[in-house]
Amino acid sequence: MLIQTINLGKVYKNGIIALSDINLSIDFGEFVFLTGASGAGKSTLIRLLFREEAPTAGQILIGGRSVIRLTRPEVVRLRRNTGVVFQDFRLMEKGTVFDNVAFALKAVERPWPEIRQRVPAMLERVGLAGRENDNVMQLSGGEQQRVAVARAIINNPLILFADEPTGELDPQTSEELIQLFLDINAEGTTIVMATHDKGIVDKLNKRVITLSHGKLIHDAVGGFVQ
Ligand SMILES: Nc1ncnc2c1ncn2[C@@H]1O[C@H](COP(=O)(O)OP(=O)(O)O)[C@@H](O)[C@H]1O
Ligand SMILES: [Mg+2]
Incomplete structure (x- = not known):
C-alpha cells in the first residue's frame, strides 16, 4: 500500500474540525478523485x-512508514518523490516560466545541461512550448x-497530488x-486529484473518494458524488 490513513483528523487552531476519522488506503498506481463541496476538507487532506x-x-503511512515520525532527511526524500499542484499555484512571481519549472530540477540537484533540455520538453507537453x-x-x-503542473511532474514523481488543477x-x-495525467498515471505515477468537475469525474470511471464536512462519506469506483 502506498498511502494509508488511520483515524486521521485535523482541527485547526480556530477550532474548525476540518477532518475527522479518515480511514483510506491508496495503492501504487491508482488514480483517485477527491470530491466534496467547498469546505469539505479536500485541500486539508x-x-x-x-x-x-x-x-x-491519527496516522498517515506512506510506503508503510509513519510520515509524522520521519526524520528531516526522510521528509526531503518524500518531497522529492511527491509532486504537488496547489489550488493557488504558488509560482515564484518574479520568475519566468523557465525559472519556475527549472526550480523543481534544481531542488534535486540536476545538472544544468539536463535542466536546459528537459524544461522545454516539459513545457511542450503541457502546451506551453516556446513560453x-x-x-x-x-x-x-x-x-x-x-x-504549476509542469513543475509538479517534471521529476516523474511517485505520487502526484493535484488540488483542483482544472479550476x-x-x-x-x-x-x-x-x-x-492519464499518461503519467500509465507511466506509474499515483494520482490523487481534488476536483469539483463533475464532467471529468463522470467520464473517467476512476475511484472517487468523497468528503462531506470533514468526513469520508463515499469511496467507490464510478461517478461524481458531492
Ligand atoms: N489554515 C486554516 N485555518 C483554519 N481553518 C482552515 C484552514 N484551512 C482550511 N480551513 C477550514 O477547514 C475546512 C476545510 O477546508 P479545505 O480543506 O480548504 O476544504 P476544501 O478544499 O474541500 O474546500 C473549512 O471549514 C475551512 O474554512
Ligand atoms: Mg480546496
Missing part, C-alpha cells in the same frame, strides 16, 4: 498527505496552472491536462 501540515489525530522567457505573472490563470482551465485545455 492533501496538505496532510504531503506533510505540509501536521494532523491533530520559457515569459514572466509568470503575465500569463493567464490557465497558463499559470499549466506551469482555471477551459474545457479543451482541461481535457488535455486530464489526458496528460
